[in-house]
Amino acid sequence: MLMIPTLIGITIMVFAISRIAPGDPVSLSMGPGGQMDAERAADVREARMKLYGLDQPVPVQYAKWFIRVVRFDFGDSLKHHRPVIDIIKDRFPITLTLNLIAFFLIYMISLPMGVLAAVKHRRFFDRASSVLLFMLWALPSMWVGQMMIGYLCGPAFLNWFPPAGLSSNNAEILPFFPWLVDRLWHLTLPVLCLTYGGFAYLTKQVRAGMLENLRADYVRTARSKGLSNWTVVIKHAFRNSVIPVITIMATLIPAMLGGSVIIEQIFSIPGMGMLAFEAVTTRDYNVVMAVATIGGLLNLAGLLFGDIAYAMVDPRISFEDAD
Amino acid sequence: MNRRSALYSAVIVLLLLVVIVLQILSMIQSDRLYERLNRIAGISKPQKTEARVKEGIKNEYPGDDGDWLIWCINSEPSNFNPITSSDAVANYVVSGNIFETLIEYNEDTFEHKPLLAKSFAISEDGLQIDFILRDDITFSDGHPVTADDVIFSYNTIINPGVDALSYANYLQDVDHVVKMNDRHVRFIMKRVYFRSLSICGGIPVIPEHIYRFSSPDEFNKRISNPVGSGPYIFEKWEVGREIIIRKNLDYWGKMPNVDKIIFRVITNDAAAVQALRAGQVDFIKQPSPELFSEMSQNRDFTEKFHCLSYWHPGVGYFWIGWNQDRPFFRDKRVRQAMTHILDRENIIKHILKNPEAMIPTGNFYIHGPQYDSAIIPWPYDPERAKQLLDEAGWVDTNGNGIRDKDGVEFRFKYQIVGGTSIHEQMAKLVKDAAAKVGIEVEIDPYEWSVFINRVYDRKFDAVNLATVGGLAGDPYQTWHSSQIGNRGSNYVGFNVAEADKLMEEARVTIDDEKRNKLYHQFHRILHEEQPHTFIYTRPGEAFLSKRFENVKMHLLGINHFEWYVPKENQRYR
Numbered sequence: 001m002l003m004i005p006t007l008i009g010i011t012i013m014v015f016a017i018s019r020i021a022p023g024d025p026v027s028l029s030m031g032p033g034g035q036m037d038a039e040r041a042a043d044v045r046e047a048r049m050k051l052y053g054l055d056q057p058v059p060v061q062y063a064k065w066f067i068r069v070v071r072f073d074f075g076d077s078l079k080h081h082r083p084v085i086d087i088i089k090d091r092f093p094i095t096l097t098l099n100l101i102a103f104f105l106i107y108m109i110s111l112p113m114g115v116l117a118a119v120k121h122r123r124f125f126d127r128a129s130s131v132l133l134f135m136l137w138a139l140p141s142m143w144v145g146q147m148m149i150g151y152l153c154g155p156a157f158l159n160w161f162p163p164a165g166l167s168s169n170n171a172e173i174l175p176f177f178p179w180l181v182d183r184l185w186h187l188t189l190p191v192l193c194l195t196y197g198g199f200a201y202l203t204k205q206v207r208a209g210m211l212e213n214l215r216a217d218y219v220r221t222a223r224s225k226g227l228s229n230w231t232v233v234i235k236h237a238f239r240n241s242v243i244p245v246i247t248i249m250a251t252l253i254p255a256m257l258g259g260s261v262i263i264e265q266i267f268s269i270p271g272m273g274m275l276a277f278e279a280v281t282t283r284d285y286n287v288v289m290a291v292a293t294i295g296g297l298l299n300l301a302g303l304l305f306g307d308i309a310y311a312m313v314d315p316r317i318s319f320e321d322a323d
Numbered sequence: 324m325n326r327r328s329a330l331y332s333a334v335i336v337l338l339l340l341v342v343i344v345l346q347i348l349s350m351i352q353s354d355r356l357y358e359r360l361n362r363i364a365g366i367s368k369p370q371k372t373e374a375r376v377k378e379g380i381k382n383e384y385p386g387d388d389g390d391w392l393i394w395c396i397n398s399e400p401s402n403f404n405p406i407t408s409s410d411a412v413a414n415y416v417v418s419g420n421i422f423e424t425l426i427e428y429n430e431d432t433f434e435h436k437p438l439l440a441k442s443f444a445i446s447e448d449g450l451q452i453d454f455i456l457r458d459d460i461t462f463s464d465g466h467p468v469t470a471d472d473v474i475f476s477y478n479t480i481i482n483p484g485v486d487a488l489s490y491a492n493y494l495q496d497v498d499h500v501v502k503m504n505d506r507h508v509r510f511i512m513k514r515v516y517f518r519s520l521s522i523c524g525g526i527p528v529i530p531e532h533i534y535r536f537s538s539p540d541e542f543n544k545r546i547s548n549p550v551g552s553g554p555y556i557f558e559k560w561e562v563g564r565e566i567i568i569r570k571n572l573d574y575w576g577k578m579p580n581v582d583k584i585i586f587r588v589i590t591n592d593a594a595a596v597q598a599l600r601a602g603q604v605d606f607i608k609q610p611s612p613e614l615f616s617e618m619s620q621n622r623d624f625t626e627k628f629h630c631l632s633y634w635h636p637g638v639g640y641f642w643i644g645w646n647q648d649r650p651f652f653r654d655k656r657v658r659q660a661m662t663h664i665l666d667r668e669n670i671i672k673h674i675l676k677n678p679e680a681m682i683p684t685g686n687f688y689i690h691g692p693q694y695d696s697a698i699i700p701w702p703y704d705p706e707r708a709k710q711l712l713d714e715a716g717w718v719d720t721n722g723n724g725i726r727d728k729d730g731v732e733f734r735f736k737y738q739i740v741g742g743t744s745i746h747e748q749m750a751k752l753v754k755d756a757a758a759k760v761g762i763e764v765e766i767d768p769y770e771w772s773v774f775i776n777r778v779y780d781r782k783f784d785a786v787n788l789a790t791v792g793g794l795a796g797d798p799y800q801t802w803h804s805s806q807i808g809n810r811g812s813n814y815v816g817f818n819v820a821e822a823d824k825l826m827e828e829a830r831v832t833i834d835d836e837k838r839n840k841l842y843h844q845f846h847r848i849l850h851e852e853q854p855h856t857f858i859y860t861r862p863g864e865a866f867l868s869k870r871f872e873n874v875k876m877h878l879l880g881i882n883h884f885e886w887y888v889p890k891e892n893q894r895y896r
Contacts, residue, residue, distance in 0.1 A: 271563075
């Protein structure tokens with residue numbers, strides 16, 4: 001239940017930061033070197049401020065904003081003159097698709113890798129995988145993205161992937177299946193960029209959890225009962241090692257939304273990340289606030305989901321006991 | 324046990340290998356699919372427009388009809404309301420293509436020429452401007468364009484609730500607009516101003532029957548589906564991806580050749596060039612200077628693409644402004660010295676890498692009639708600079724290697740926009756050059772929106788900025804002494820009485836030739852005073868697929884209406 005005050009806290013912070021930060025949409029839209037007389041510039045500026053509702057003191061602006069948001073009205077974008085919520089409706093599914101695929105891939109690859117690394121503790125696979133994963137983790141996705149566009153997306157080297165966007169020219173006239181393939185083809189590189197850095201962390205977590213459990217007494221007991229190695233690893237040790245991994249899931253979601261800002265900008269994908277970037281550079285306050293609020297909400301939802309999943313997997317944890 | 328886990332790992336490795344192979348196969352497959360897709364794109368998509376082609380219509384631009392132009396834009400346009408949108412990208416889409424103005428410039432002579440108006444006239448006293456509309460003009464929905472639409476457009480812009488306040492500011496000199504009859508509009512001006520004709524004639528004419536509104540907010544929210552009188556019709560806007568406009572087959576005027584223009588959003592410069600090379604886009608306007616110089620030296624690239632480097636009045640110029648409130652820059656000798664220490668030829672050669680860039684000596688468009696080309700730029704001469712600084716009394720009295728005067732050390736902050744590599748390289752060059760003559764420079768980078776606020780408030784010592792040009796720009800706002808402070812545009816604090824007088828006189832001189840003479844004099848003062856060090860002016864740059872022919876350079880730049888693709892090279896239909 002601490003969630004609601006936290007969320008309000010987040011919005012106040014973002015609101016305050018966005019208003020205190022130098023620069024404002026009015027100066028930006030007027031531009032420097034414009035042909036405007038000094039005596040008029042001030043008037044125009046004032047009128048504009050009023051039009052955007054920026055002439056009131058910040059706390060009043062916040063109160064107004066808050067009252068609107070409670071009714072799920074995020075206001076209009078100052079740049080696009082469109083309700084912010086419509087813009088987000090256009091863009092959110094794109095980011096979500098991107099991140100869910102990446103998320104799924106990270107788990108699909110990291111879990112078996114971690115288990116295997118623990119089983120092969122200090123053997124070749126363990127060492128090799130950890131070196132490889134940390135190398136991947138250390139590569140900045142901004143650079144990798146640019147390299148991929150440079151080397152995989154043009155006739156100069158390998159012309160395998162499209163360098164930008166989500167679908168080909170005229171893709172909307174294709175039947176569903178080829179359309180899907182086209183979409184996936186466009187998503188490959190961005191997803192790859194979002195994914196590769198996530199392996200190291202998760203694999204290490206799984207591996208550490210597994211190692212701890214493999215050394216535990218109950219595993220030895222299970223083995224001495226004559227159960228096969230496979231059964232011991234999967235049924236006994238793995239199930240118990242999954243617990244921390246679930247909590248990590250909750251923290252990975254916001255991190256990926258953050259990564260999305262960069263990836264979307266590099267691959268020209270019109271998702272939430274690009275929207276956020278654009279809104280911040282043009283000081284489109286309503287959009288910034290909406291993105292931050294929704295981001296915060298997702299974050300908290302992630303944490304809540306983590307807690308619930310935790311209780312489900314581990315019978316030792318229950319919410320009643322906490323009191 | 325050991326053997327089991329070995330088996331297990333073998334299985335995993337095998338699975339991974341299978342995944343990799345599948346991935347490669349799927350990539351090959353999608354490559355094929357893409358080829359097919361491009362072909363499909365070529366044949367399907369029924370074009371009912373073709374059946375509507377009018378018999379006997381004379382296509383006035385030479386060349387074959389057909390094909391699409393895929394135009395790469397680097398950001399999402401704000402909206403397609405020609406009155407409330409102010410970004411360049413939205414302007415590419417709507418202005419000229421969808422909306423038209425009463426008059427335009429002749430692209431080869433800089434003179435006004437009729438467009439929606441068949442004739443125009445300014446009264447003797449310069450206070451009345453008459454426009455007579457053509458009889459055959461219609462909006463794309465078939466409604467005729469009338470005087471009422473022109474007046475409606477004007478009234479919309481000046482409506483204080485409409486988000487077009489900076490635009491409305493240009494129209495401040497208009498007292499009111501009179502409808503003489505259905506085809507005749509008269510603008511009554513409050514005062515004489517030489518730009519009145521181009522300002523009034525430059526209003527985008529919007530159809531009243533479509534844009535009529537009851538509250539200004541309703542108008543502000545009209546962001547898409549623009550309807551105008553131009554040669555193209557708006558087809559669709561897929562947010563974040565593309566905007567499609569198609570030829571208006573009932574267009575009243577000179578019909579362009581290209582059937583459709585697709586504006587594709589690619590936010591990453593390098594990706595845009597890759598998309599161009601892969602044939603997914605055809606045209607990139609203003610790629611980054613680094614990319615332009617790199618690609619125009621690549622033979623493979625130049626075989627398939629035009630690397631256009633073209634002069635047009637919008638090029639503007641790039642300058643360093645010296646804030647004259649600061650003790651060091653008050654003396655014009657110091658400002659001249661600052662210009663002398665900079666090797667501008669070298670900047671153009673090694674940083675810009677565009678051999679066509681030039682060093683301007685004043686604020687006007689370098690190939691325009693207001694610019695006095697007889698003035699020669701100050702040379703690169705550090706010795707002369709030292710001499711000038713000595714004369715101005717800036718000498719190193721305390722022996723610390725930095726010049727000083729009256730206890731003030733010659734040490735200043737040089738404000739730039741962070742993250743732009745050309746500006747950063749140049750800033751280092753300035754720092755270096757200044758150090759050689761005993762001046763210490765600290766580079767001071769800011770994010771853009773912070774940067775311009777500091778410029779407005781004149782909170783800088785020296786600033787590095789570009790000014791957007793215009794054909795008949797008025798120097799008044801940037802250089803008149805009344806424009807210092809109060810967020811006026813005279814950021815550097817230039818204040819010369821003689822220049823003020825010249826500018827005031829020029830503003831009310833309607834005759835072009837007389838006015839240009841005054842501007843030549845003004846230009847000379849600017850050169851002498853060096854309130855800015857004018858660094859360079861560079862032509863516009865663009866990449867265009869060589870599929871397109873008849874690509875000409877005019878005095879006003881390039882014009883995509885006249886481009887065409889020969890039948891045998893056409894790709895889309």
